[in-house]
Amino acid sequence: MRKHTMGLLAMAAASTLALSACGSAEVGEPTGDDTAAAGGETIRIGIKYDQPGLGLKEGSEFTGFDTDVARYVADKLGYSEDQIEWAETISANRETALQNDEVDMIFATYSITDERKGLVDFAGPYFVAGQDLLVAADNTDIMGPEDLEGKNLCSVSGSTSAENIKNDHAEGVQLVERPGYADCVTALASGAVDAVTTDDIILAGLAATEQNAGKFKVVGAPFSEERYGVGLPDGSTDTCEEVNTAITEMIEDGTWEELVAKHTEGADYSPNEELNPPEPDACE
Template sequence: MRKHTMGLLAIAAASSLVLSACGGAEPGEPTGDDTAAAGGGETIRIGIKYDQPGLGLQEGDTFTGFDTDVARYVADKLGYAEDQIEWVETISANRETALQNDEVDMIFATYSINDERKELIDFAGPYFVAGQDLLVSVDNTDITGPEDLEGKNLCSVTGSTSAENIKAEYAEGVQLVERPGYADCATALASGAVDAVTTDDIILAGLAAAEENAGKFKVVGNPFSEERYGVGLPDGSTDTCEEVNAAITEMIEDGTWEELVTANTEGTGYVPNDELNPPTPDECE
């Protein structure tokens, strides 16, 4: 990966619990000089999900969820106020493309760090470690883990690796059904078109707790992977990565991380794996 230099980190004054979002270059400004975290630009473009209750959800002009709250905190530390954030919908299938095409400066979108993606982009973090699990109808007693999906219909979001992981490692005969968003998978589950939905446990907990799904679904509660959520950055963003990691570390140490997790999963019964969380950010490459 190419390495670049950039300006010094601009630290904004401490604000409220939910602070501003993650740093990047000004719109249209080249990222080749790794200027994303220099601060002081007019706006910062942050890619998030728009359809994940508890993580990244758009409701009118309001954006809520753990990912958006973490993004706000990091961006504040990079010198960007709340009103300087430009939220950009970034679906799973287009995340690498959005970074490569300079459509966003950073991505906070339940973006699991893996080696294949690191060939194309950089990651800061992780800032959270989830576990892949299953969402089923509340009265379903047949599916207790991925091995029970043989011959079943399983929904996941286009571009996600979750369902492919199950097919490769647990149930070769599972029938994969892709939908553009997790809300679409929940609709398919409610109608009986699929038997289960798979993704990370914290996402499933958010879906189950959504008002329109109350009492319909349950999370199996048998996680079978580690999904390390990172901050997606353009390739060559070593200095930006280091500054984002410093902000994540501060967020964990000052207690904000725990408060944000609790605030965004309250009422779901979800408890993060305390052997994996809070995580320690990786060294930047």
């Protein structure tokens, strides 16, 4: 009886050790200064759910350039499609999501800035966007922000994009705000506004939707630089280097170019060739 009891205790101890070892490698549980680089059963990736062509959730499907870049990177890190847990990360909550361990990384038109780098880490950039204008496909009057004098310009409520144009390029522009960019595109289609402004690839994604294809065009005269990076928790140097390696491979094997074309088809859009494809920054 004693031998039997001792055997059961030994088996229980071995099981506890085995479970502990398995659990320590899962993404999201700290393993030193890094998490996602350690691998695990799943990886939690934050994306936008409401940006056609970039990050969009339709039913159970997740589509867009950002989303496909995330899939490519996850695959290079050793995660299959069914090991990805998608999470919505709106612009205002991206740093919080990383700091609170709600996601392991973020691909969500996340511009790299010095202020944000003080709170989180970044890999990339994987794309360099620029503020631009969306106009009707047959519009030949608006070639840049200076041509907006006296015209109606739509942007999303709370955005600084339109204010930047008014302050720096066309003082007489009439600003129109809408709750979302889809609402701005509707206003453009009806003639209520003459142009819509935000980052060029966001505009291209809107123009490339099935209902909008062929109706609009991106002017193609960007007047800012927005370097989209992969948001990571602070202290993710190893993961940053792995993600940068994946981004470089994506560019070199032609996948990056294919994904840009796929998600902007019908928008009459090409990314700024002087800035794209980008070379990832050194990890800090």
